[in-house]
Amino acid sequence: MLMQQLVNGIVVGSVYGLFALGFTLLFGINHIMNxxxxxxxxxxxxxxxxxxxxxxxxxxxxxLAGMLAGGLISVVLDIVAFRPLRRRNxxxxxxxxxxxxxxxxxxxxxxxxxxxxxxxxxxxxFPVVVFTVLGLRIxxxxxxxxxxxxxxxxxxxxxxxxxxxxxxxxxxxxxxxTSRLLGINPGPVNTQVFFISGALAGMAGVxxxxxxxxxxxxxxxxxxxxxxxIIILGGLGSIPGAxxxxxxxxxxxxxxxxxxxxxxxxxxxxxxxxLVIVLRPTGLFGKxxxxxxxxxx
Amino acid sequence: MNFLATYQSLFDHMLVNMLLxxxxxxxxxxxxxxxxxxxFTALGAYGSAILITKAGWPPAFAIVFxxxxxxxxxxxxxxxLARLRGVFQAVATLAFVQIxxxxxxxxQSLTNGALGISGIPHSVGTGTLVLIVALVxxxxxxxxxxxxxxxxxxxxxxxxxxxxxxxxVPWHQRRAFIISGVLAGLAGGLHASSSxxxxxxxxxxxxxxxxxxxxxxxxxxxxxGAIVGAIVLTALPELFxxxxxxxxxxxGLLLMLVIVYLPRGVADTLIAMARDRRLRGAxxxxx
Numbered sequence: 001m002l003m004q005q006l007v008n009g010i011v012v013g014s015v016y017g018l019f020a021l022g023f024t025l026l027f028g029i030n031h032i033m034n035x036x037x038x039x040x041x042x043x044x045x046x047x048x049x050x051x052x053x054x055x056x057x058x059x060x061x062x063x064l065a066g067m068l069a070g071g072l073i074s075v076v077l078d079i080v081a082f083r084p085l086r087r088r089n090x091x092x093x094x095x096x097x098x099x100x101x102x103x104x105x106x107x108x109x110x111x112x113x114x115x116x117x118x119x120x121x122x123x124x125x126f127p128v129v130v131f132t133v134l135g136l137r138i139x140x141x142x143x144x145x146x147x148x149x150x151x152x153x154x155x156x157x158x159x160x161x162x163x164x165x166x167x168x169x170x171x172x173x174x175x176x177x178t179s180r181l182l183g184i185n186p187g188p189v190n191t192q193v194f195f196i197s198g199a200l201a202g203m204a205g206v207x208x209x210x211x212x213x214x215x216x217x218x219x220x221x222x223x224x225x226x227x228x229x230i231i232i233l234g235g236l237g238s239i240p241g242a243x244x245x246x247x248x249x250x251x252x253x254x255x256x257x258x259x260x261x262x263x264x265x266x267x268x269x270x271x272x273x274x275l276v277i278v279l280r281p282t283g284l285f286g287k288x289x290x291x292x293x294x295x296x297x
Numbered sequence: 298m299n300f301l302a303t304y305q306s307l308f309d310h311m312l313v314n315m316l317l318x319x320x321x322x323x324x325x326x327x328x329x330x331x332x333x334x335x336x337f338t339a340l341g342a343y344g345s346a347i348l349i350t351k352a353g354w355p356p357a358f359a360i361v362f363x364x365x366x367x368x369x370x371x372x373x374x375x376x377x378l379a380r381l382r383g384v385f386q387a388v389a390t391l392a393f394v395q396i397x398x399x400x401x402x403x404x405q406s407l408t409n410g411a412l413g414i415s416g417i418p419h420s421v422g423t424g425t426l427v428l429i430v431a432l433v434x435x436x437x438x439x440x441x442x443x444x445x446x447x448x449x450x451x452x453x454x455x456x457x458x459x460x461x462x463x464x465x466v467p468w469h470q471r472r473a474f475i476i477s478g479v480l481a482g483l484a485g486g487l488h489a490s491s492s493x494x495x496x497x498x499x500x501x502x503x504x505x506x507x508x509x510x511x512x513x514x515x516x517x518x519x520x521x522g523a524i525v526g527a528i529v530l531t532a533l534p535e536l537f538x539x540x541x542x543x544x545x546x547x548x549g550l551l552l553m554l555v556i557v558y559l560p561r562g563v564a565d566t567l568i569a570m571a572r573d574r575r576l577r578g579a580x581x582x583x584x
Binding site: 027033080081084085088090092093094096097098100101102103104105107108109112221225228229232236263264266267270271273274277278281 | 325330377380381383384385387388389391392393395396399400402403502506509510513542543544545546548549550551552553556557560
């Protein structure tokens with residue numbers, strides 16, 4: 001029973017990690033807390049679901065549709081909500097406020113489109129195949145999710161650290177001004193980062209929609225709150241940190257829901273977030289940087 | 298008279314929102330990015346509501362207790378918060394709001410869980426609310442006009458300059474944060490005893506966004522900004538009942554437009570313009 005819950009926790013946690021990856025990427029590169037990231041995730045799930053229901057598309061097309069929708073919405077967010085602020089060199093407060101505004105708009109549209117209903121994938125959207133290994137019941141869906149997350153993470157790391165595009169992204173992350181002097185146009189770089197981050201969120205949306213077989217316009221908010229916990233635990237801007245913390249939160253959540261109760265689980269997660277941010281703001285896996293602590297004599 | 302009766306609850310709501318907006322304004326003016334107002338409000342509201350309904354306390358004492366609860370929470374929270382900045386302060390206070398929220402949702406025996414507390418006697422009338430809000434506005438204006446407000450402005454604009462002027466950043470930010478807790482606790486207590494029932498969802502993410510929206514819309518460097526924001530954002534959904542469905546769209550678009558095009562907020566921009574004109578007039582009397 002414990003092992004079974006552990007497996008479920010790892011699956012859910014890896015999807016959380018995928019979502020938090022895009023969130024932490026935006027912070028690491030653009031220094032933006034994108035409060036609308038949860039809505040991007042939700043719209044990814046919607047796009048995947050409507051692809052299956054309305055177009056009768058196979059599930060891998062739904063996954064691609066979710067990623068594409070998430071990526072495009074995220075790019076639009078950049079253009080509408082963040083780029084004007086970046087141009088003015090506005091404080092980080094402004095970006096948070098304008099992304100909250102964008103979040104409200106995206107939520108309201110989704111509520112209108114879905115009529116506030118909980119939508120479900122058709123029963124045969126993903127073939128139900130269950131393997132039994134050492135007494136553990138493992139679904140094909142769970143294996144596919146783990147596989148997808150591993151592939152996405154390796155692809156992202158490869159893109160960031162082994163290609164010219166990635167080199168430019170890292171240069172902009174280090175200093176937008178310096179990279180401009182070196183002839184890198186930060187505009188397209190930011191567009192790429194927003195697309196990648198949105199696509200990751202969209203994919204996570206379709207996967208979470210499949211795992212719990214429920215798609216609702218409020219599904220983004222709890223995930224966004226969890227993503228806060230994950231990226232703080234893992235250290236802001238850290239890719240391995242986001243993944244590890246995502247797994248950790250997934251496992252803690254599944255185990256505590258199974259053994260203590262959902263309400264207490266929530267409280268435990270946020271108390272631990274509070275303790276971490278106060279005692280060790282760099283996260284469990286992060287290195288300290290100047291941005292995190294106030295230096296005062 | 299009819300008009301007053303129809304809009305009385307809206308007016309009460311507006312007055313409570315003014316207190317909330319001022320609670321958010323004072324921390325932002327000090328350069329502390331706190332989202333804790335919603336949490337302190339929940340503490341104030343639940344603290345006083347429980348004392349009134351379960352312990353039979355007179356409302357006035359219960360509200361004072363709610364204020365004390367908000368004050369205590371903010372005073373304790375201010376200590377670790379002084380070590381953080383920017384986004385980290387926002388996330389830490391967000392975590393605090395979530396902790397309070399899950400407390401109100403899950404401590405069944407005390408808070409009645411998701412159902413909330415109902416049957417709270419309506420003991421605070423519009424007159425009392427007006428009196429309290431007027432008193433608080435007066436206090437906040439005078440507090441902001443003299444050395445405390447000036448110090449907060451310097452800290453917000455540039456911490457290094459503030460330190461070089463001998464202004465203690467942690468001391469001022471901690472005071473601002475505690476004032477925020479006092480006002481939010483007061484708003485919570487008044488809300489509980491002027492609206493019959495309270496629920497955990499009254500004090501969640503939505504309240505946080507709404508308070509932030511008021512201050513962003515009005516302006517976060519003067520008390521008047523907070524007041525204007527509270528009035529506009531409380532009245533707007535009522536004025537445009539037709540658009541009730543699109544209320545969130547309007548609020549969201551408003552937030553984005555204001556932060557992009559009027560980053561100081563509507564009221565603060567107007568106040569700054571008036572001041573510029575006055576100063577220019579004083580410098581060149583011939584024009």
